[in-house]
Amino acid sequence: MTIISGKSILLVEDEAILALYEKNQLEQGGYQVTHVYTGENAIQLVTRQLHPFDLILMDIDLGKGLDGTETATQILNFKEIPIVFLSSHTEREIVKKTESITSYGYVVKNSGFTVLDASIKMAFKLFEANELTKSKKEHLETVLHSIGDGVIATDKAGKIIQINPVAEKMTGWSHEEGLGLQINEVFHIINVKTRQKVENPVEIVLKTNSVVALANHTVLIAKNGLEYQIADSGSPIKDLNGDTKGVVLVFRDITAEYNVQSKIAKQANMLDNVLDAVIGTDFNQIINYWNKAAEKIFLWKAKEVIGKNIAEVLKSKYSHHSNQEVIETVHQKGSFIGEATLEAKDGSFRNIEINLVLLNDETELPTGYIFVARDISERLIALKQIKESEAKLTQIIESAMDAIISIDSSKRIILFNGAAEKMFGYESNDMIGKSLDSLIPESFRNQHDKHIDHFAETGVSRRAMGALGEVRGLRSNGMEFPIEASISQISVNGESLFTVILRDVTVRNISETKIQKLLHEKENILKEIHHRVKNNMSSLFTLLTLQAKSxxxxxxxxxxxxxxxxxxxxxxxxxxxxxxxxxxxxxxxxxxxxxxxxxxxxxxxxxxxxxxxxxxxxxxxxxxxxxxxxxxxxxxxxxxxxxxxxxxxxxxxxxxxxxxxxxxxxxxxxxxxxxxxxxxxxxxxxxxxxxxxxxxxxxxxxxxxxxxxxxxxxxxxx
Structure with a gap:
């Protein structure tokens, strides 16, 4: 049984409740799940490559915008990634439409987590498929050089002299019907890709007097039109003197093996295009698989490391465990997820998130390990920058001269900075979780609550300082004082959070009152001056006019x-x-x-x-x-x-x-x-x-x- 945990899955589902249910199930199953509602958001996440995903669970119906099939097409044009479709539809035409895009799976919604988990794991079982393919290939090579299932014998003119029951079934010709016919009339073979006729191996044997085998991709077309992917060989039948008396044609149906091989080739190609390093080893930790991402991250080429012990190639130092403790955990629990520092070929170090999985065969006996490694160096740098940014923001908030208070949708305080402590006379620790009403005079509380509710309904992101009109605060000593305030709101996980910036305008109001008084006095003085200037000028005008008349x-x-x-x-x-x-x-x-x-x-x-x-x-x-x-x-x-x-x-x-x-x-x-x-x-x-x-x-x-x-x-x- 293969144990897979820590794989990163992108869930594209427009139904919030259903998405939450599916996300919880997958996370309980050991997967890391990122959820988006729309195809456009899914395309943006994948194309930006900010977060590498191992698999996408795609709802077909996504409401407005791109549907699941259109989204999948655009993503696959950019990047090869396994996509499993989710849908409540079971119509053949819809299933067929998804198969034309990708064939990693189609899961009907509400089929249960077992079905969904099984579909997902099919995309992650490449190593087991490789092991199975090797075993079957050895068996196939043995069969190809033996008598096999189907046997047709001809004379030296290429006419059929015997057909066994298996050959009868595959060609559609009975022994009696085929007896005496030319081999090309019964054994009709073509190339599966070109659909062109392939030269019959009997004819080749008769020409060369040697054993021949069919080329790959050869298809046998039966009398009833059925097609079989076959492997065959032709050998000359010789008498005691060594003269060729005819040909024995041995062939078998390898359609199933061919399909498995094609599927494995696709899965191998998929792993060579994922962003995570995938490394396979046997039970002794000897490397037998090393994908393209591993080459890029650790700078070792696959041909350089295949056959070597992984401990010799990658020197690992886990964050909180020794190498032996990690292996013991894998044997006990089937997998281990953790962080480590690994040394690359050039001596540089990589910060890596490792998912180490124990592989078992069909009898549940351990056969090897799969290492999935993700370079998280950039993520750790970004996390450090975020923490530094948070620290700077906290310092800015605490050093602000204005009081800054944030409340949740129930009007409970979640942020109370140093200026707010000085303004209201309360300690921050005492106010977190308390109602904002304790900072507002009772006569203003009802009006303030209505204003907050109305502001939330408007959807406006912010109101400028002073736009709230007259606001009053209440200090811890019971004293009321005038406040100038601005308010803003943001939505976090669907909940509205409000932040108010408060400024004590007590001193300013007193100053403004004094200024208004001075302005009033100045205006009276100016009126008096104007009156006197006007009278003086009018007197001069009158005197000059009277003087002129006289x-x-x-x-x-x-x-x-x-x-x-x-x-x-x-x-x-x-x-x-x-x-x-x-x-x-x-x-x-x-x-x-x-x-x-x-x-x-x-x-x-x-x-x-x-x-x-x-x-x-x-x-x-x-x-x-x-x-x-x-x-x-x-x-x-x-x-x-x-x-x-x-x-x-x-x-x-x-x-x-x-x-x-x-x-x-x-x-x-x-x-x-x-x-x-x-x-x-x-x-x-x-x-x-x-x-x-x-x-x-x-x-x-x-x-x-x-x-x-x-x-x-x-x-x-x-």
């Missing part, structure tokens, strides 16, 4: 009105900035209509203003608007002072447009226009000089355009 000298009056206009532009801008929602900018659609109206209203002369301002809202900062306000004051003042002396209905037109990043201001009036001799480079007055300087300051361009109406065009980059 002057009889027209030039002096105009100068005072100009000064009043400049102050008025500042007053309007200041007022707009004060009521603006932004820090230091005002909409041009809000500023220009107001400033035009206010400046015109200063002068006694009534002037009509037409505004054409684009609808797209544009904000400019106070510095630019202040310069534009002064420029507009100079233009309006200049028009009233010089352009309208003989105009009964004076009119000013202001057009503001935009082309990408350029803002254009086009100013004109229906007055007498600006003389050709006057420009921004050559002007006797202060107004145009001021406009030119302010434009340069804004890095803009200004020009005078003399068409039907004189226009001042100002362009700025915004």
């Amino acid at each position: 002057q009889e000298d027209q030039s002096v009056q105009t100068i005072l009105y100009e000064a009043a206009g400049r102050i008025k532009s500042m007053i309007v801008l200041y007022e707009k900035l004060y009521h603006s929602e932004t820090d230091n900018s005002v909409l041009i659609q809000d500023y220009f209509p107001s400033i035009c109206t206010e400046i015109v209203s200063i002068f006694p002369k009534k002037v009509d203003i037409k505004l054409d301002i684009l609808h797209e809202p544009i904000e400019l900062n106070a510095k630019i608007l202040s310069s534009l306000g002064i420029i507009l004051n100079e233009l309006i003042t200049n028009s009233i002072k010089h352009a309208f002396s003989d105009i009964s209905k004076p009119e000013i037109i202001l057009k503001i447009s935009r082309d990408r990043n350029y803002l254009s201001l086009e100013y004109s009036d229906n007055g007498i226009g600006i003389p050709e001799s006057i420009s921004f480079e050559n002007t006797p007055g202060f107004g145009l000089q001021l406009i030119g300087m302010l434009t340069d300051q804004m890095e803009g361009k200004v020009k005078i355009q003399r068409d039907e109406r004189t226009k001042i065009i100002l362009e700025l980059v915004i």
